[in-house]
Amino acid sequence: MTIVIGFEGSANKIGIGIIRDGEVLSNPRRTYITPPGQGFLPSDTARHHRAVILTVLKEALEQAGLKPADIDCVAFTKGPGMGSPLVTVALVARTVAQLWEKPLLGVNHCIGHIEMGRLITQADNPTVLYVSGGNTQVIAYSERRYRIFGETIDIAVGNCLDRFARVIKISNDPSPGYNIEQMAKKGSQYVELPYTVKGMDVSFSGITSYIEEAAHKMISSGQCSAEDLCFSLQETVFSMLVEITERAMAHCGSGEVLIVGGVGCNLRLQEMMGVMCKERNAKLFATDERFCIDNGAMIAQAGWEMFRSGQVTELEDSWITQRYRTDEVEVTWRD
Amino acid sequence: MAATDREMNPESEKLQFRLDVPFPSPRDAAIALGSLSPDREPRKGGIDKQLTVTDRTLTVRWSAEEARILRVSVDSFLDNLSLVLETMQMFAPPASQ
Numbered sequence: 304m305t306i307v308i309g310f311e312g313s314a315n316k317i318g319i320g321i322i323r324d325g326e327v328l329s330n331p332r333r334t335y336i337t338p339p340g341q342g343f344l345p346s347d348t349a350r351h352h353r354a355v356i357l358t359v360l361k362e363a364l365e366q367a368g369l370k371p372a373d374i375d376c377v378a379f380t381k382g383p384g385m386g387s388p389l390v391t392v393a394l395v396a397r398t399v400a401q402l403w404e405k406p407l408l409g410v411n412h413c414i415g416h417i418e419m420g421r422l423i424t425q426a427d428n429p430t431v432l433y434v435s436g437g438n439t440q441v442i443a444y445s446e447r448r449y450r451i452f453g454e455t456i457d458i459a460v461g462n463c464l465d466r467f468a469r470v471i472k473i474s475n476d477p478s479p480g481y482n483i484e485q486m487a488k489k490g491s492q493y494v495e496l497p498y499t500v501k502g503m504d505v506s507f508s509g510i511t512s513y514i515e516e517a518a519h520k521m522i523s524s525g526q527c528s529a530e531d532l533c534f535s536l537q538e539t540v541f542s543m544l545v546e547i548t549e550r551a552m553a554h555c556g557s558g559e560v561l562i563v564g565g566v567g568c569n570l571r572l573q574e575m576m577g578v579m580c581k582e583r584n585a586k587l588f589a590t591d592e593r594f595c596i597d598n599g600a601m602i603a604q605a606g607w608e609m610f611r612s613g614q615v616t617e618l619e620d621s622w623i624t625q626r627y628r629t630d631e632v633e634v635t636w637r638d
Numbered sequence: 639m640a641a642t643d644r645e646m647n648p649e650s651e652k653l654q655f656r657l658d659v660p661f662p663s664p665r666d667a668a669i670a671l672g673s674l675s676p677d678r679e680p681r682k683g684g685i686d687k688q689l690t691v692t693d694r695t696l697t698v699r700w701s702a703e704e705a706r707i708l709r710v711s712v713d714s715f716l717d718n719l720s721l722v723l724e725t726m727q728m729f730a731p732p733a734s735q
Contacts, residue, residue, distance in 0.1 A: 393677065394721050397672060398673045402669060402730055
């Protein structure tokens with residue numbers, strides 16, 4: 304029996320989760336939500352995390368009904384992500400690992416998402432679409448690495464959505480993407496927006512600057528509503544994602560798609576991906592908001608896999624890093 | 639680059655700041671060191687920070703070319719130190735409390 308606690312705080316969510324052999328024992332989380340029109344900055348986010356992290360840690364232990372002595376390993380997000388929030392979380396992880404005399408494990412955030420998706424959905428060997436506010440990658444496993452087959456060449460799809468939400472000043476509660484999704488359901492007009500796929504990769508900076516500039520003009524001139532723009536933006540960016548996912552599937556001869564990351568909660572994206580999968584006789588896997596949005600249990604799960612295959616992170620190697628490629632990690636727990 | 643810095647701006651010309659933090663035991667000081675030393679300074683230029691432990695005291699020494707860079711580093715270190723201390727107080731194993 305192996306029990307791992309995982310600490311996550313690379314963006315505006317701070318979560319701590321405990322996993323025992325594939326069972327999620329607890330997974331409390333807090334989100335730093337900014338006023339409409341504002342994004343979250345590193346120092347403010349770190350301050351938010353610092354204020355709540357010890358409370359969340361207590362909750363994680365209490366809800367799991369465990370004492371520190373029961374934990375076998377302490378996992379935390381080494382990167383990628385925002386610097387000061389990552390440091391805040393790493394400090395607590397390192398401190399408790401030393402206090403409780405447990406081994407420490409620095410986990411790649413993207414791999415946390417992948418391993419949680421695999422655990423929850425039991426997908427065998429899927430093409431993974433990882434989409435969030437900070438990342439957009441199409442990943443497939445091959446020979447001990449999660450290989451990046453396609454990705455954004457500039458900003459993440461979630462970043463594009465979040466920035467548009469700021470332009471039209473909609474609420475960031477529970478998340479800007481969720482509110483765009485709700486508004487999109489009320490859209491009735493499709494507005495043509497720039498569509499940018501480059502081979503296996505995508506680009507969102509063009510559509511972002513276009514819509515940031517044009518939104519107010521189009522809405523105030525009565526050409527279309529904010530709901531129409533939400534709808535059109537989703538249709539466009541999600542089509543781009545479906546295209547590059549399909550391309551990777553064709554390369555790998557894959558019959559499964561797994562969507563992970565906060566944007567993966569979006570039901571319209573799941574629906575569009577489902578249509579493509581059906582056409583290819585492939586299966587679609589997705590998780591709900593407990594696990595697609597950043598959480599501690601996903602870090603615990605990746606940590607569990609790494610720990611059981613013999614990996615450990617020494618304190619002096621436990622520095623956090625804002626840039627950490629998914630394919631830098633040796634996937635020692637798979638053949 | 640360090641060599642050039644010293645020629646252009648010898649150590650004696652830099653701002654020096656020292657912080658001594660006493661702990662209840664050598665083990666506590668070592669734990670704090672273990673938590674606070676791994677991360678690198680965000681802005682590589684213009685600041686140097688060294689952490690050491692002697693018996694049950696954690697000593698931090700900064701050397702910086704500009705006051706504002708020094709202030710930012712010391713400020714963020716003190717925030718981090720507070721978090722580590724609070725964690726140690728709240729989650730120390732029952733025997734040592």
